[in-house]
Amino acid sequence: MTVPALAVSHLSKSFDRPVVADLDLTIRAGEFYALLGPNGAGKTTILRMVAGLLQPDAGDISIFGIDARRDPVAAKRIVAWVSDEPMVYDRLTPLEYLEFVAGLWQIDAHAAQAKANELIDWLGLRPHANELCGGFSKGMLQKVALAGALVHEPKLIILDEPLTGLDAGSARQVKDVLLGKVRDGVTVIMTTHILEVAERMAERIGVISQGRLIAEGTLAELRARIGRESSLEDIFLDLVAEAA
Amino acid sequence: MTLAPASLTWFARHELNLAWREWVAMMTGGRRARGIGLAIFIGVVVVLLHLMAYGLVAPWVARGIAPDKPTLVLLSGSGLLFWTVMLSQALESVTRVYYARSDLDLILSSPASSQRLFAVRTASVALSTIVLTGLLASPLINMLAVLDGPHWLAAYGVVIALGALSTAIAVAITMALFRLFGPRQTRLVAQIVAGIVGAGFVIGIQAAAILYYGNMSRFAIFQSADIVASAPDLGSLLWLPARAAMGDLGASVIMLALGLGALTLTIAVTASSYGHHAISAAGLNHIRSQRRPSTRAFRPASQRQVLRIKEWRLLQRDPWLLSQTLMQILYLVPPALLLWMNFGDSGGAFVVVVPVLVMAAGQLAGGLAWLAISGEDAHDLVVTAPVSPRTVLIAKIEAVLIVIAVVLSPLLLLMAVSSPRMALITAGCAALSAGSATAIQLWFRVVAKRSMFRRRQVASRAATLSEAFASIMWAGTGALLAAESWLALGPAIVALFVVGLAKLISPRRR
Ligand SMILES: Nc1ncnc2c1ncn2[C@@H]1O[C@H](COP(=O)(O)OP(=O)(O)OP(=O)(O)O)[C@@H](O)[C@H]1O
Ligand SMILES: [Mg+2]
Numbered sequence: 001m002t003v004p005a006l007a008v009s010h011l012s013k014s015f016d017r018p019v020v021a022d023l024d025l026t027i028r029a030g031e032f033y034a035l036l037g038p039n040g041a042g043k044t045t046i047l048r049m050v051a052g053l054l055q056p057d058a059g060d061i062s063i064f065g066i067d068a069r070r071d072p073v074a075a076k077r078i079v080a081w082v083s084d085e086p087m088v089y090d091r092l093t094p095l096e097y098l099e100f101v102a103g104l105w106q107i108d109a110h111a112a113q114a115k116a117n118e119l120i121d122w123l124g125l126r127p128h129a130n131e132l133c134g135g136f137s138k139g140m141l142q143k144v145a146l147a148g149a150l151v152h153e154p155k156l157i158i159l160d161e162p163l164t165g166l167d168a169g170s171a172r173q174v175k176d177v178l179l180g181k182v183r184d185g186v187t188v189i190m191t192t193h194i195l196e197v198a199e200r201m202a203e204r205i206g207v208i209s210q211g212r213l214i215a216e217g218t219l220a221e222l223r224a225r226i227g228r229e230s231s232l233e234d235i236f237l238d239l240v241a242e243a244a
Numbered sequence: 245m246t247l248a249p250a251s252l253t254w255f256a257r258h259e260l261n262l263a264w265r266e267w268v269a270m271m272t273g274g275r276r277a278r279g280i281g282l283a284i285f286i287g288v289v290v291v292l293l294h295l296m297a298y299g300l301v302a303p304w305v306a307r308g309i310a311p312d313k314p315t316l317v318l319l320s321g322s323g324l325l326f327w328t329v330m331l332s333q334a335l336e337s338v339t340r341v342y343y344a345r346s347d348l349d350l351i352l353s354s355p356a357s358s359q360r361l362f363a364v365r366t367a368s369v370a371l372s373t374i375v376l377t378g379l380l381a382s383p384l385i386n387m388l389a390v391l392d393g394p395h396w397l398a399a400y401g402v403v404i405a406l407g408a409l410s411t412a413i414a415v416a417i418t419m420a421l422f423r424l425f426g427p428r429q430t431r432l433v434a435q436i437v438a439g440i441v442g443a444g445f446v447i448g449i450q451a452a453a454i455l456y457y458g459n460m461s462r463f464a465i466f467q468s469a470d471i472v473a474s475a476p477d478l479g480s481l482l483w484l485p486a487r488a489a490m491g492d493l494g495a496s497v498i499m500l501a502l503g504l505g506a507l508t509l510t511i512a513v514t515a516s517s518y519g520h521h522a523i524s525a526a527g528l529n530h531i532r533s534q535r536r537p538s539t540r541a542f543r544p545a546s547q548r549q550v551l552r553i554k555e556w557r558l559l560q561r562d563p564w565l566l567s568q569t570l571m572q573i574l575y576l577v578p579p580a581l582l583l584w585m586n587f588g589d590s591g592g593a594f595v596v597v598v599p600v601l602v603m604a605a606g607q608l609a610g611g612l613a614w615l616a617i618s619g620e621d622a623h624d625l626v627v628t629a630p631v632s633p634r635t636v637l638i639a640k641i642e643a644v645l646i647v648i649a650v651v652l653s654p655l656l657l658l659m660a661v662s663s664p665r666m667a668l669i670t671a672g673c674a675a676l677s678a679g680s681a682t683a684i685q686l687w688f689r690v691v692a693k694r695s696m697f698r699r700r701q702v703a704s705r706a707a708t709l710s711e712a713f714a715s716i717m718w719a720g721t722g723a724l725l726a727a728e729s730w731l732a733l734g735p736a737i738v739a740l741f742v743v744g745l746a747k748l749i750s751p752r753r754r
Contacts, residue, residue: 051628077630087622091561092554099542103550104629113542132561148625 003065005029005156005187006050011059013211019045020211023059027189027204029155032182034202035191038240042211043191047158050189051081063156077105080149084161086141090134094125094144097133098151105152112151119147123173138165146174150181157181159190163197175201199232207239214243255356255364263368281749282706289709290383297383298391305391311490319486327406330377332442334407334414337369339434342418342522358519363511366415370507374407395491402489402496405503412506419514419521427524547631551639552646555616559647598670598726599719601655606677606715609648610708613685616640641682648678666726673722680714680743687750710746714739 006027013020019042027033037043048054050061052072061068061075068075088097095116102112120129123143128136133144142165149157157178163171178188179201192198198205199219207215207222215222219232226235309315341362351361381403388396417437421430476482488495545553617640620626626636652674660667688707720735 051624053624053627073630073632076628079628081624081628083624087625089554089558089621091558096557100550100554101625101629102542103545103553104547104626104631106547106630109542109544116542 002029004062005031005064006189007060007062008046008050009060011046011049011061012057013042013045013049013054014057018211020049020056023211023213025206025213027187029064029187030182030185031187032178032201032203033187033189034198034205035189035208036193036195036198036205036236037191037208041208043208044160045211046208047081047160047189047191051079051158052076053081078155080152080154080157082142082145082149082157082159082162084164086138086145088133088136088141088144088148091132093130093132094120094147095129097144098147101148101151107152115151115153116147119150122177123147139167139170142166143170143174146177150177154186156187156189159188161191161193163192163194195232195236205232207236209240209243212243215239252360252363255360256367259364259368285706285709285745285749289713293383294387297387301384301387301391305388309392309490311487315490316483316486319489320483323402323406323485323489326377326381326403327410328441329380330373330407331410331413332438333376334369334373334410335417335434335438335441337372338366338411338414338418339431339438341365341369342518343431358522359515362515362518366411366507366511369414370408370411373411374404377407378403393491396489398491398493398496399489402485402499405488405499406485408503408507412503412510415510415514419517422521427521547635548639548642551626551631551636552643555640555643556647559612559615597659598666598673598722601652601670602673602677602719602722603715605648605652605674606681606711606718608651609644609678610681610685610711610715612644612647613641613682616644617682617685618689637686641686644682645678648674669722669725673718673725676721676739677715677718680718680739681711683743684711684714684746684750687747706749707746710742714742714746717742 004026006025008023008025011020011023011025012018023046025046035043035046045054049056050063050068052068052075056069063075063079066075066078089100092100098116098119099112102109102116107115120126123146125140125143125147128140133141136144142162146162149159159178162174166174175197178190182188190202204216204218205222206213215225217225222232222235222239223229226238230238351358378400381399385396385399388399418430418434421433421437425433484495485499488499617637627633652671656667656671659670684707717735717739721732721739724732724735
């Protein structure tokens with residue numbers, strides 16, 4: 001058996017009330033996994049803990065066998081995080097941004113430059129490659145952030161609602177880029193409220209409600225669990241209602 | 245009581261409510277213990293300021309304060325100093341009324357009257373200007389009232405009148421700038437004007453004092469016989485504010501009527517164009533600027549180098565920040581002048597130059613450290629990068645301290661030529677002062693966007709206060725060391741105490 005890309009066990013986090021409660025989650029290497037759940041279910045909180053942005057109260061996080069809580073730097077080396085709010089500098093150009101990211105991950109400068117240019121072409125940012133990001137639209141910023149996530153060739157990409165604010169064309173580009181990455185063997189975890197995206201792209205789907213994983217599996221498995229032929233939307237609403 | 249929506253009072257209550265909540269959140273950080281610590285700290289500072297004011301005022305009162313020309317010159321001159329600070333503060337706040345976006349989009353897109361909003365916001369600028377200057381002047385006024393008589397309390401009325409007047413002037417200047425430069429440039433120009441008004445007068449007086457009298461006391465110049473002799477007669481209207489401050493009822497009434505009248509008039513005249521200007525300023529949050537296509541290859545660099553380069557790039561591309569920094573450097577002009585004039589003889593000039601340089605180092609370090617440490621636009625990126633938080637902090641501190649070193653080193657070199665000992669003292673105290681300011685910013689760090697820089701002072705008053713206090717004390721240490729006095733130990737100990745206290749009340753993390 002191969003090492004899972006992500007193995008989370010007994011993960012808990014409370015703010016003023018419990019938000020994530022004793023969560024177990026395993027994601028296989030090379031898988032495209034979609035995390036669904038109503039607003040405030042705790043999806044962002046879970047992913048932020050995995051990315052090392054938030055200290056869990058309890059539990060273990062293992063990324064490709066690396067204990068992320070014991071050795072965060074080693075874990076971060078192979079992970080990329082993309083949040084729904086693009087984390088980009090207003091006063092750097094996309095190329096300078098990618099150079100900065102490559103430097104943080106200590107990628108060989110020469111290889112990084114080739115990769116950066118490739119990504120910029122791929123995402124259609126070439127006409128703006130030498131403009132400051134401060135003038136960009138939300139969708140363009142999201143693409144720059146995504147390029148930043150891909151420039152250091154991570155083995156696990158975590159995305160929190162990466163498609164919000166993107167036009168149809170850009171969303172398609174991003175989806176294609178992610179599917180291409182999965183084909184190359186990269187693991188992708190992503191949250192989304194667009195159920196159709198999860199239905200089309202994800203190999204497995206997890207449904208979170210009130211900080212718990214209430215259902216998990218392929219679309220067919222989830223259907224079987226509900227016990228009738230229906231759309232993911234119906235399944236999702238049923239599951240959430242059942243858990244509440 | 246229910247108020248009619250979108251009436252003047254309704255807006256005022258909304259603003260007051262927001263301001264109060266923000267203030268409470270800031271002061272306590274949601275925890276009472278910190279609020280109490282802060283209250284004690286502020287109490288100590290207030291007492292110290294009153295003691296200092298006592299030192300200034302007592303000898304003057306002992307000699308007897310007569311309403312003669314020298315007194316009026318001194319009062320008007322000091323008042324003018326306060327007033328420039330007010331005007332510069334008001335200009336800053338007024339531009340914010342036009343450019344701050346947070347809820348402006350909501351209100352401008354609602355059917356509520358933007359004129360009323362403008363009236364309320366402008367009035368609140370006047371109020372905050374008055375409160376701030378009032379607090380600044382209060383130790384002096386209170387000590388005068390206690391030692392010489394309660395008629396001095398009338399000076400608070402003058403503060404109110406001048407605050408209203410400077411807000412009116414600030415609005416007028418902002419409107420003129422909109423006409424002249426258009427919405428794109430107005431903010432920057434207004435900020436620069438504010439800085440020059442704030443710094444320029446002080447610098448001008450210092451420069452004049454240096455040139456004519458060879459010393460730098462801001463107040464001494466007002467007592468010089470030449471100036472007193474060339475001042476207008478006692479009956480002149482120029483002395484109105486000074487006489488009002490000394491308790492002349494008629495003068496007080498005229499001052500208040502003038503200030504409040506000017507403010508009301510300005511609001512009435514300019515309110516109608518506010519909505520228009522604010523909307524034209526709205527589209528400007530996007531900076532679109534084409535940089536030269538870079539053919540430069542990515543350079544191999546360590547993580548620390550990469551982080552430093554990023555900080556410097558961002559500093560260098562932020563025009564507002566650059567103007568702020570330049571202003572700090574402007575303050576160094578008089579001491580540089582003094583240094584140059586006394587070049588060769590290692591006389592008393594150093595006693596003045598050393599503390600100014602030390603102060604400047606601390607202030608500059610505080611500002612830059614906030615930007616580098618707290619103002620991280622891509623916080624998530626840096627945290628999820630495979631780099632230890634320690635390395636990130638070290639790189640950012642290095643970036644700040646290197647900038648300070650680059651700014652100060654030419655002056656230090658100039659000093660070293662005439663007196664290596666003084667250069668060494670300055671370098672040492674400047675390093676301590678910059679180090680203290682950086683450390684305080686480190687302890688009080690929060691996650692914030694750079695565009696929030698303006699909120700730096702507000703975000704944690706405790707940090708800003710202790711930072712300023714520590715640099716003043718290190719400046720004192722430098723001055724006394726330059727004068728070869730063992731008393732230097734005193735301010736040094738106080739500085740260490742302030743830094744320690746800052747660490748104590750700083751928010752605990754993890
Ligand atoms: N820093 C925080 N402090 C306090 N409470 C928080 C914090 N972050 C999140 N929460 C709370 O935790 C709960 C889960 O939030 P989270 O952002 O993880 O939900 P989500 O599933 O991502 O929701 P959405 O679909 O709206 O993005 C919410 O009730 C939120 O209020
Ligand atoms: Mg979320």
